[in-house]
Amino acid sequence: MAQVLEFKLPDLGEGLTEAEIVRWLVAVGDVVAIDQPVVEVETAKAMVEVPCPYGGVVTARYGEEGTELPVGAPLLTVAVGGTGAPEELTEAAPEAAPKASAEAVSSEYSGNVLVGYGTAGPAARRRRVRHTSPAAAQAPAAPAPAAAAPAPVAAPAVAHEGPVPVISPLVRKLARDRGLDLREVRGSGPEGLILRADVELALAALERPVAAPAPAPASAPASAVAAPAGERVPLRGVRGAVADKLSRSRTEIPDATCWVDADATELMAARAAMNAAGGPKISLLALLARICVHALARFPELNSTVDTAAREIVRLPSVHLGFAAQTPRGLVVPVVKDAGTRTAESLTAEFARLTEAARQGAITPADLTGGTFTLNNYGVFGVDGSTPIINHPEAAMLGVGRIIPKPWVHQGELAVRQVVQLSLTFDHRVCDGGTAGGFLRYVADCVEQPAVLLRTV
Template identity: 90%
Template sequence: MAQVLEFKLPDLGEGLTEAEIVRWLVGVGDVVAIDQPVVEVETAKAMVEVPCPYGGVVTARYGEEGTELPVGAPLLTVAVGGTGAPEELAEAAPGTAPTAGEGAAESAVSSEYSGNVLVGYGTAGPAARRRRVRHESHAVAKAPAPAGQAPPAPAAQAPVAPVGSAPVAASGTGREGPVPVISPLVRKLARDRGLDLREVRGSGPEGLILRADVESALAALDRPAAAPAPAPARAAAPAASSAVVAPAGERVPLRGVRGAVADKLSRSRTEIPDATCWVDADATELMAARTAMNAAGGPKISLLALLARICVHALARFPELNSTVDTAAREIVRLPDVHLGFAAQTPRGLVVPVVKDAGTRTAESLTAEFARLTEAARESALTPADLTGGTFTLNNYGVFGVDGSTPIINHPEAAMLGVGRIIPKPWVHQGELAVRQVVQLSFTFDHRVCDGGTAGGFLRYVADCVEQPAVLLRTL
């Protein structure tokens, strides 16, 4: 007898709470193997192929391509443990769960489940072993949800208590003991919005607080402020207002990578008191040194790798700039290792891959790692690990043909070095006017971690190394 199991969007790690369906890799009626990728999703960090922990026949899919789903939402259902005959699949309605009398099928189900817990890329615990409390009669069969349509939300078992009211016991569980929440995402959502979970009554089994309960409580908080009672003096005011008429034009949802970039940049501008200084530098000698290195044979050295080496040595002289600020503790945290991020423009938007342990790498190693991460970014193959953990960012906006910029710091880092295009310009060299390869360097820093003297010293050292690469020999 086939048994239909529901596979939900798993925890993808890195604090991600939702993902957008980019491409379905299987269709209804397809046979899938255990841990076979079934859908490609886009998160705020990367593109991820999600494997299904069950082997069997796909009976339903939830969500069209382009749909954004929260973690824990149903992705698809799979019929397992049977022969796959049409009559068995017809009897096993999508969305049904094993009842208490199905203990004999437990071993069959476990053989169709991989058991893998792939946080960040896939399968969660076996849904088949979680006994659901079924309130409806077993004589009433659920109609299968059409493919591509999300199932209706379950009816709430207990209303959400208004915030500020006295705690009320739900399903025999009061609020005197631990708060019945098992999802860290639900706790984070409540904590970020300042909601006391002890004031919320859960609609899940045995009073479990679900994400929908928290969102309903937050909506109840916002409702009075969003729709205040009109004052008597304004009763005769005209009904039309600029706030009522929506502006015409195309609306593009801020989600996926674009949404993550918007959130991070907004947070950076809100939290970090940044300042920018800049200087022009003669890069003729640096370009000549790179030409000589590549002419000597071996792997070619990129200009970005040489600039990265300069950054690493500058940070060794000014370690306060390789840091972050713990706003809650009001402390500056100086970081021991340099993990160098670099801005890369891709078809999906701006991303910042991170070269781990950049301070211990040679110019050849840096060149190879920059090339690998850049290619992965173009192919949308960067993993969440490739995009996190940076401590300092190098932004080469000169590839866009511009000279200068005042970039926004990549939160929660403390500084970013920007490099403009290198072009021939008139320059006074050794007391005479000459045409030299000139570049503008800009440096944006968090004014909480240092003052202008430190930032200026860092930028001046970088410029000196660009103008005279031999300066680096003192620290090799």
């Protein structure tokens, strides 16, 4: 007889507490091998495939594609052992039945409707569907209003005493941020567990405007109370993580920006000479990275972070260089570890590897964390300048605009040269304008005269 084992969403590391189901790789009834990827999920860091530690027949899946689940929530159940014959799966069904409450919990957590998963029959699946559409709420009511479904906010007489059971710390934070007292919320989960849907319904009830004493005209347009029109895009996954980090940066870091135009003609010529000599091609980004590393060695204040709790500036011993990469799922910042120890060839190869992994959605959380300084080449978008937001908790970011022919005074004469605008956005807590200006001027000098780097080679 087969034994049914439950596989839960594992801890994906880097402090991640939830993930969104992007694509199921198996269906109910499929045979899976040990460590076979069964689902593709997106976290706040990256998109990853999750392998199942059991081998057997899939008997249930929990959550639709697009559902967000917390770490530890059930993903699927697998019938292990036996032959996998239909009669064995039928016998295993009673063991899987108690999982229905967990399935409902994971569905309610995301606020989505769960249909068609698990081993229950069609009637049971229909009973689990949660209808929350506005149209259903506006359907003709029964003559006795008191018979309506109970409101999500319970009367004070049934308020919780002691710790309130909540499905996730994220749900508890949602209530706290919106000023909702969870003791006044009636949970619809197993044993009164408060789900995300319960909190959202309670918030909606609190925010619903109180009806005026005078009866509203019968012909009042529905648009008077309708939600604002427009497409709503959830801030979650990579986009949500980026939004949170940028907001935190703007809130915590007193940033300033300085910029300078530089003649990049000699740098472009040096790169062309390197690539003409044979061997792997050297990218312009790699040369700029080498310049950044040497500049940070001269101005270590900018390779640091601020410990606000201890009120200390922490100067970091190694340069882990982040760079902005645009992907179909949004902007990410992969990190080249120990950039100061790499050659131009090594930097070129690592930039290419991380960029391709980011675009394919296969980059790992480890490749997106630990940066100490960011290089932002926004010139690829055809713009000259920018005042970027610092990648928290770093202290600075170097921006590079497009390199284009411009009139320039060279050796006392007007000439057409390849000109680039460089900008430095820095945390004014770690240094003042003199240090920031010195760093940027050194970078510009290296761009204009690459031989300056020979002093430190």
